[in-house]
Amino acid sequence: MSEEKTAVVFPGQGAQYVGMGSSFFAADSEAREVLAQCSEGSGMDLEKLILEGPEELLAQTAVTQPAIFAVSMAIYRVLKSRTGLVPDFAAGFSLGQYSALAAAGAFDIKKGAELLKHRGSFMQDANGGAMAAVIGMEPESIKEVLNQVDGYVDIANYNSPGQTVISGTESAVGEAVEALLKKGAKKAVPLKVSGAFHSKLMEGAASRFKEVLAGETFGKTQFPVIGNETAREIEDVGFSLYTQLVSPVRWQDSIEYLRERGVTRIIEVGPGKVLSGLIRRIDRSLEVVSVEEIDDLEKLR
Numbered sequence: 001m002s003e004e005k006t007a008v009v010f011p012g013q014g015a016q017y018v019g020m021g022s023s024f025f026a027a028d029s030e031a032r033e034v035l036a037q038c039s040e041g042s043g044m045d046l047e048k049l050i051l052e053g054p055e056e057l058l059a060q061t062a063v064t065q066p067a068i069f070a071v072s073m074a075i076y077r078v079l080k081s082r083t084g085l086v087p088d089f090a091a092g093f094s095l096g097q098y099s100a101l102a103a104a105g106a107f108d109i110k111k112g113a114e115l116l117k118h119r120g121s122f123m124q125d126a127n128g129g130a131m132a133a134v135i136g137m138e139p140e141s142i143k144e145v146l147n148q149v150d151g152y153v154d155i156a157n158y159n160s161p162g163q164t165v166i167s168g169t170e171s172a173v174g175e176a177v178e179a180l181l182k183k184g185a186k187k188a189v190p191l192k193v194s195g196a197f198h199s200k201l202m203e204g205a206a207s208r209f210k211e212v213l214a215g216e217t218f219g220k221t222q223f224p225v226i227g228n229e230t231a232r233e234i235e236d237v238g239f240s241l242y243t244q245l246v247s248p249v250r251w252q253d254s255i256e257y258l259r260e261r262g263v264t265r266i267i268e269v270g271p272g273k274v275l276s277g278l279i280r281r282i283d284r285s286l287e288v289v290s291v292e293e294i295d296d297l298e299k300l301r
Contacts, residue, residue: 129196
């Protein structure tokens, strides 16, 4: 019988809240060391922002991205040293892909925070545009409706069966929401975001970020990391991080691919439990464990 495999997955934007990771920072010096490295890499006092807020500042894309990365990596570092876990695969949702790559050794924690400071601020600068979550309609049917909308709108996230996110100009997304509800979507809810992420409206941000990535050298990963844009193993880290900005997040495909590769257990590492919920909707047979508080480590003993 083949050996059971484990993947770790890391959350993206929207998972943040004031006080995230606090049980790890209070209990473990390794977690605090990761936080210090991320503060240095990002040039921000992440400890204060994460533990004290204010929420409005923490929710700004340029702050959110290095902050979620810092918490995810602090939890991962403690998880690894206390349980000895070496995953077979890793994946992350949007900015979570940076956590997955850092966990696999493609770059160090300080560098990850520095890259996300740039990525977050470029994405924040590219404001304009909107996103909406569409519930209870399959992507093919959504595409048909979007093709009839004036202006630019496209699918940005294939999250799980019956949950898809669209992205585009504000007017086109507004028109699409109305049209999708008329065509039978259960819900179409505008999201609180600063721009049309994972769409061609991020091309300006992506080209600025490409210049940053051009100066970087990435290490070989210790285990495969699944890329959002291909739902397959990342072969070229810099290219993946660039194309990821303007490509849809193929989360459902990524989880289904991990299952094909023999993964039976997935551990969500970081704030929130959004990915755990999506994974359960994608494949009920997978064992899903969420590690957000220090007591959650007991689930892995």
